[in-house]
Amino acid sequence: xxxVFSLIAILFFAFAQYWALAIAPPxxxxxxxYRILFVHVPAxxxxxxxxxxxxxxxxxxxxxRKPFYDRLAASSSEVGVVLTGLTLMxxxxxxxxxxxxxxxxxxxxxxxxxxxxxxxxYQILRRLIDDAEQRAKISAALGTMIFLNVxxxxxxxxxxxxxxxxxxxxxxxxxxxxLPLRLNAFAILGLALIFLWxxxxxxxxxxxxxxx
Amino acid sequence: xxxxxxxxxxxxFRLIIRSSVHLFSVVLFGVLLLLLxxxxxxGDIDLLRKSAAGLFWITVFFSSTFFLDQxxxxxxxxxxxxGLLLLGVxxxxxxxxxxxxxxxxxxxxxxxxxxxxxxxxxxxxxxSMLTVLIMGSFGISALGTAxxxxxxxxxxxxxxxxxxxxxxxxxxxxxxxxxxxxCITGDLFNERFMWYSLLAIFDVVFxxxxxxxxxxLFDKSS
Amino acid sequence: MSASAxxxxxxxxRRFGRRWILSSLDLTVQPGETLAIFGNNGTGKTTLLQILAxxxxxxxxxxxxxxxxxxxxxxxxxxxxxxxxxxxxxxxxFTVDEYLELVFRLRHKTTEKMRTRVDQSLDTMGLTAHRQAxxxxxxxxxxxxxxxxxxxxxxxxxxxxDEPHPTLDAQGKMIFDRLMREWKQNGKxxxxxxxxxxxxxxxxxxxxxxxxxxxTHEVRDRNKYVE
Amino acid sequence: xxxxxxxxxVTIAILFPIGYLxxxxxxxxxxxxxxxxELLAKGKSAIDVPVRLGGAVAExxxxxxxxxxxxxxxxxxxxMSVVTTRTPPEMFREGIGVVLEGRLKxxxxxxxxxxxxxxxxxxxxPKEGEMPHEVYKSLQKQK
Numbered sequence: 001x002x003x004v005f006s007l008i009a010i011l012f013f014a015f016a017q018y019w020a021l022a023i024a025p026p027x028x029x030x031x032x033x034y035r036i037l038f039v040h041v042p043a044x045x046x047x048x049x050x051x052x053x054x055x056x057x058x059x060x061x062x063x064x065r066k067p068f069y070d071r072l073a074a075s076s077s078e079v080g081v082v083l084t085g086l087t088l089m090x091x092x093x094x095x096x097x098x099x100x101x102x103x104x105x106x107x108x109x110x111x112x113x114x115x116x117x118x119x120x121x122y123q124i125l126r127r128l129i130d131d132a133e134q135r136a137k138i139s140a141a142l143g144t145m146i147f148l149n150v151x152x153x154x155x156x157x158x159x160x161x162x163x164x165x166x167x168x169x170x171x172x173x174x175x176x177x178x179l180p181l182r183l184n185a186f187a188i189l190g191l192a193l194i195f196l197w198x199x200x201x202x203x204x205x206x207x208x209x210x211x212x
Numbered sequence: 213x214x215x216x217x218x219x220x221x222x223x224x225f226r227l228i229i230r231s232s233v234h235l236f237s238v239v240l241f242g243v244l245l246l247l248l249x250x251x252x253x254x255g256d257i258d259l260l261r262k263s264a265a266g267l268f269w270i271t272v273f274f275s276s277t278f279f280l281d282q283x284x285x286x287x288x289x290x291x292x293x294x295g296l297l298l299l300g301v302x303x304x305x306x307x308x309x310x311x312x313x314x315x316x317x318x319x320x321x322x323x324x325x326x327x328x329x330x331x332x333x334x335x336x337x338x339x340s341m342l343t344v345l346i347m348g349s350f351g352i353s354a355l356g357t358a359x360x361x362x363x364x365x366x367x368x369x370x371x372x373x374x375x376x377x378x379x380x381x382x383x384x385x386x387x388x389x390x391x392x393x394x395c396i397t398g399d400l401f402n403e404r405f406m407w408y409s410l411l412a413i414f415d416v417v418f419x420x421x422x423x424x425x426x427x428x429l430f431d432k433s434s
Numbered sequence: 435m436s437a438s439a440x441x442x443x444x445x446x447x448r449r450f451g452r453r454w455i456l457s458s459l460d461l462t463v464q465p466g467e468t469l470a471i472f473g474n475n476g477t478g479k480t481t482l483l484q485i486l487a488x489x490x491x492x493x494x495x496x497x498x499x500x501x502x503x504x505x506x507x508x509x510x511x512x513x514x515x516x517x518x519x520x521x522x523x524x525x526x527x528f529t530v531d532e533y534l535e536l537v538f539r540l541r542h543k544t545t546e547k548m549r550t551r552v553d554q555s556l557d558t559m560g561l562t563a564h565r566q567a568x569x570x571x572x573x574x575x576x577x578x579x580x581x582x583x584x585x586x587x588x589x590x591x592x593x594x595x596d597e598p599h600p601t602l603d604a605q606g607k608m609i610f611d612r613l614m615r616e617w618k619q620n621g622k623x624x625x626x627x628x629x630x631x632x633x634x635x636x637x638x639x640x641x642x643x644x645x646x647x648x649x650t651h652e653v654r655d656r657n658k659y660v661e
Numbered sequence: 662x663x664x665x666x667x668x669x670x671v672t673i674a675i676l677f678p679i680g681y682l683x684x685x686x687x688x689x690x691x692x693x694x695x696x697x698x699e700l701l702a703k704g705k706s707a708i709d710v711p712v713r714l715g716g717a718v719a720e721x722x723x724x725x726x727x728x729x730x731x732x733x734x735x736x737x738x739x740x741m742s743v744v745t746t747r748t749p750p751e752m753f754r755e756g757i758g759v760v761l762e763g764r765l766k767x768x769x770x771x772x773x774x775x776x777x778x779x780x781x782x783x784x785x786x787p788k789e790g791e792m793p794h795e796v797y798k799s800l801q802k803q804k
Contacts, residue, residue, distance in 0.1 A: 062425075062428065097751065098750075098751075098752065101750070104777070114379050114382050117379040118379045118380065121372075121375050121376040121379060122376075124372065124375065124376075125362075125372065125376060128366050128367065128368070128372065129366065130450065130451045131450055131451060132449070132451070133491065133493065134432060137428045137434075138362050138428060138429060140428070141425035141428040141429055142359075142362070142376070142425075144421065144425065145355075145358075145380070145418065145421050145422065145425065146380065148417060148418075148421055148675065148679070149380055149383070149418075151679050151682060151683055152383045152410070152413065152414055152417065152679070152682065153382055153383050155383075155410065155682050155683070156382065156383035156386045156387055156410055157382075157383075157386065159386075159390075159406060159407075159410070160386045160390065209452070210449070210451065210452045215539070215543055216540060216543070219536065219539045219540060220540075223525070223536055226527070226528065226532065227525065227527055227528075230527035230528075230568075231527055262711075290521045290522055290523060290524065290526075291519065291521030291522070291523045292523055292524075292525065294489050294521070294523060295521075295523025295524075295584075296540065297488075297489075297512070298487060298488070298489070298512055298515075298517055298523075299512075299537060299540040299541045299588070300509065300512050300513055300540060300541060301540055397710060397711065398706075398710060410682070412678075413678040413679070413681065413682050416674060416675075416678050417674075417675050417678050417679060420671050420674045420675050421675055423671070424668070424671055432489060432490055432491070433485075433488050433489055433490055433491040433508065434491070434508070
């Protein structure tokens with residue numbers, strides 16, 4: 001099951017990337033540089049998706065106290081952190097030729113960077129608490145608070161300084177670019193799900209080992 | 213509930229008065245930091261005034277971490293928190309009491325830090341600055357108390373506290389610095405209201421969230 | 435049967451990291467019984483008492499204390515139990531009086547009879563002369579006696595004592611023996627975990643021996659244990 | 662039951678402020694940047710106060726001279742002269758939106774300490790006959 005799904009997801013990813021790199025037309029002002037968009041934006045979407053999953057799982061753990069939710073929160077936040085890191089790196093690479101700087105204190109960039117730091121802290125915390133139950137409880141509480149902070153961080157940084165272009169909606173992006181963008185969004189979602197699945201299995205095996 | 217809250221806050225204040233050396237050292241640390249900042253920036257008074265708000269809030273952050281760490285470390289030692297819980301104190305009430313007393317003491321510390329700020333950075337004093345400070349300190353102690361409650365029970369927790377707390381406090385830092393800056397340079401386009409409301413939202417959200425989470429953070433058996 | 439029991443444990447286990455400190459404990463203790471728990475260090479005596487005192491939650495199993503479920507009615511149980519562990523839980527910048535007043539207020543939510551109760555407990559533990567002293571300046575033995583003052587103020591039905599002997603001074607031990615007799619007369623249920631077998635056996639109705647997280651022996655008649 | 666009520670009240674206390682932050686229209690009071698008209702309207706009180714000035718680069722106003730760039734920023738009503746020693750990003754050209762951080766000096770010239778290009782949120786393939794590589798290179802040459 002898992003192997004079949006992984007194969008399909010990887011093949012689909014290759015297909016979507018091919019479309020993005022070879023079939024989609026270059027952009028008017030940014031030329032080929034803009035193609036980084038096809039990884040950057042889907043990675044950002046999926047990172048946020050994974051972190052939301054982690055948030056919901058944290059709350060469910062606090063209510064239901066099922067170890068499953070703790071494992072889900074841990075796994076999805078890890079995948080989310082990796083994707084967030086990817087988004088940051090690609091965004092920075094894209095920023096240099098288009099904005100002229102590697103980094104700018106733009107709200108979405110800054111929010112993403114802070115999010116990365118927050119969830120790195122969360123990962124460190126998880127590894128410092130030995131007792132499984134304590135760890136689950138405390139990290140669920142902090143995980144909830146971290147996610148609540150996301151909109152507040154976003155608005156604070158946005159008011160502080162703004163430069164990033166407005167949210168691109170399909171209306172402002174040409175249709176021949178929207179399609180590969182969507183394809184890639186699903187392709188990266190597929191990859192994220194593979195990671196999540198594997199990470200969940202590791203977490204389950206770990207807790208089984210702990211119980212022995 | 214309320215009587216417990218009052219008793220606990222009284223307890224905190226008695227502790228602080230008995231061991232006021234700690235509070236004094238925190239104030240001294242903050243003054244020292246401000247002095248070092250103003251040294252390292254050189255004699256350019258314009259530059260100093262421009263960066264006063266940012267440096268001041270950084271100083272507040274540093275001193276408050278020390279202070280929160282100390283305050284909760286003491287409670288963690290020798291099972292003191294557990295002792296209170298076994299007497300029937302609700303962890304939520306405990307959290308509120310600790311946040312409140314940390315908040316009041318933080319205000320006190322900041323009050324002493326305002327003098328070197330005004331003297332060293334040539335910044336005019338204004339009452340609105342005090343409002344910003346009060347709102348900011350409440351946010352710091354609301355989140356800081358919750359986080360310190362977790363980190364002080366861990367090995368190497370005193371490094372972990374700023375690592376976890378500072379990123380969470382970024383909205384507060386931005387709002388605090390901007391609002392203070394506007395108090396110093398003048399509020400040409402009346403932007404201050406926004407930063408006030410951001411501070412208020414931050415304070416309410418995290419006080420309430422940490423209040424709800426308090427049993428998980430302070431009571432090992434819940 | 436378990437409804438009338440003071441403490442009832444069923445399949446209680448507790449894990450720390452990868453180690454099961456307690457694996458599976460079943461136990462029923464009747465009101466008024468004094469139970470001595472013996473066992474080497476690290477066998478789970480302290481963990482068991484901390485679980486009963488609601489300081490730790492068990493990883494598995496059910497516990498009822500005076501008919502209250504530990505999982506659901508923690509607050510009611512806290513009102514019925516008193517615990518003295520290794521940590522003294524004292525505020526050492528306070529004076530003895532101030533500390534006991536704090537305890538009384540938090541426990542009973544009132545100041546009624548506070549003075550007389552505090553005076554009584556100080557008198558019982560022989561600390562009246564030190565009531566104005568800062569706790570930090572007291573000797574270890576006196577601090578231990580102060581924790582017994584706290585227990586007296588709480589007036590619990592279930593008393594959990596984790597190795598009370600080692601830090602008690604000679605006077606403290608004498609008072610302790612007297613207290614134990616008084617408590618038994620008043621029908622308190624008592625758990626003592628200890629290494630000082632002789633001093634504990636004098637009071638115990640029942641002895642359980644814990645090893646590797648399990649009860650290995652149970653002795654009802656204390657003379658048999660001596661053999 | 663009491664617990665549910667408590668959680669409900671408290672959740673509202675969290676959701677309401679965040680909702681207000683997101684949908685409350687607080688940003689109406691927000692000044693990302695001021696236009697030349699707004700800045701000029703403040704008169705003398707605006708002089709030497711750090712502000713962000715935004716607008717379009719006026720056609721034909723860019724002049725390079727010994728590492729100093731001067732140009733005019735316009736909001737179609739008023740325009741303001743700008744001086745900066747900063748290197749502009751590659752997308753900097755006439756007609757593009759810019760945000761400048763700096764202070765208005767007493768002589769009416771805006772001294773920019775930072776120059777940012779606000780690029781549009783539209784992504785389009787080049788029109789027929791336009792070569793993206795050429796456009797990009799021509800941008801680089803301008804510098």
